[in-house]
Amino acid sequence: MDLVIDELKVFSGTAHPELTKAVCEYLEIPIGKSEAFKFANDNTFVRILENIRQRDVFIIQPTCAPANDNLMELLIMIDACKRASAGRITAVMPYYGYGRTDKKDQPRVPITARLVADLLTAAGADRILTVDLHAGQIQGFFNIPVDELTAMPILNRYFRAKEISDLVVVAVDIGISKRARDVAESLNAPLAIIEKRRLGNEDSTEILNVIGDVKGKTALTFDDEILTGGTVVNAAKALIDAGVTEVFCCATHPVFTKAAPGIIAKSNFQEVVVTDTVPVPAEKRNGKIIVLSVASLLGEAISRIHKGNSVGDLFHD
Numbered sequence: 001m002d003l004v005i006d007e008l009k010v011f012s013g014t015a016h017p018e019l020t021k022a023v024c025e026y027l028e029i030p031i032g033k034s035e036a037f038k039f040a041n042d043n044t045f046v047r048i049l050e051n052i053r054q055r056d057v058f059i060i061q062p063t064c065a066p067a068n069d070n071l072m073e074l075l076i077m078i079d080a081c082k083r084a085s086a087g088r089i090t091a092v093m094p095y096y097g098y099g100r101t102d103k104k105d106q107p108r109v110p111i112t113a114r115l116v117a118d119l120l121t122a123a124g125a126d127r128i129l130t131v132d133l134h135a136g137q138i139q140g141f142f143n144i145p146v147d148e149l150t151a152m153p154i155l156n157r158y159f160r161a162k163e164i165s166d167l168v169v170v171a172v173d174i175g176i177s178k179r180a181r182d183v184a185e186s187l188n189a190p191l192a193i194i195e196k197r198r199l200g201n202e203d204s205t206e207i208l209n210v211i212g213d214v215k216g217k218t219a220l221t222f223d224d225e226i227l228t229g230g231t232v233v234n235a236a237k238a239l240i241d242a243g244v245t246e247v248f249c250c251a252t253h254p255v256f257t258k259a260a261p262g263i264i265a266k267s268n269f270q271e272v273v274v275t276d277t278v279p280v281p282a283e284k285r286n287g288k289i290i291v292l293s294v295a296s297l298l299g300e301a302i303s304r305i306h307k308g309n310s311v312g313d314l315f316h317d
């Protein structure tokens with residue numbers, strides 16, 4: 001039998017069809033034909049509507065809200081592709097949901113990020129392609145290859161073009177400080193760190209301290225994701241109190257709650273710059289929120305994975 005693994009097929013789950021469309025435009029291929037719906041009993045059903053025997057299949061599905069539905073649909077799509085004899089299946093998860101539950105830091109709690117890895121593998125995924133995991137160590141929860149891309153060059157380019165003098169990059173908590181340092185280096189700026197404390201398992205946080213010299217500077221806060229907006233908005237307040245003149249924000253994943261855009265609109269930020277790893281519908285946009293696309297980054301990575309070329313070489317910005 002002739003192997004046709006050289007034929008690339010990109011399918012979309014229902015979480016983010018606009019991103020899949022933009023990725024397929026970059027790749028100059030049509031979106032793979034499939035359907036997904038729920039029966040009256042709430043069971044998800046998926047059908048691949050074209051032949052994918054031995055094809056190199058990529059399924060694009062960020063596991064953002066509704067996280068359980070989107071994850072389950074992705075698992076079912078992988079299962080459908082496996083049973084349709086796909087040659088190789090890559091789960092493309094621009095946002096890896098449950099990434100924050102990545103360690104046993106309280107008694108009797110799960111490590112759901114690991115459970116999700118096991119589910120994806122059991123369903124039949126051969127590879128994972130993702131963007132800015134909450135913690136890079138999640139890669140090690142898989143025994144299949146994981147390509148983790150970063151949106152940092154896209155965000156860095158945006159701020160470099162602004163030519164802000166006296167910039168300081170601010171990690172909004174200690175956990176993100178290593179990646180914030182990379183942003184600071186790329187923008188040729190010093191780094192400051194905010195000491196933040198999460199209040200139990202609540203979504204609220206408390207700022208304890210601004211570490212570093214920020215007075216009289218323009219601050220750029222950096223985080224991997226924005227949910228309620230509490231972390232970054234409190235960081236902006238603390239930075240203004242510490243004497244910064246202006247404050248900008250950048251983060252990869254806009255997993256905004258319903259209230260987050262309103263909180264951002266009233267914040268001290270000049271701009272909150274995010275990417276489209278997660279959909280940002282019109283009702284969640286406002287004048288302060290700038291959305292940059294990761295479609296060409298994902299498209300180029302898919303093309304390189306498909307052709308067996310280096311993905312790492314993509315990151316020389």
Ligand code: R5P
Pocket residue numbers: 100173175176203205223224225226227228229230231232
């Ligand atoms: C937490 O560790 C993450 O890096 C983010 O800081 C967090 O998800 C932001 O959440 P929120 O916007 O609700 O403060």
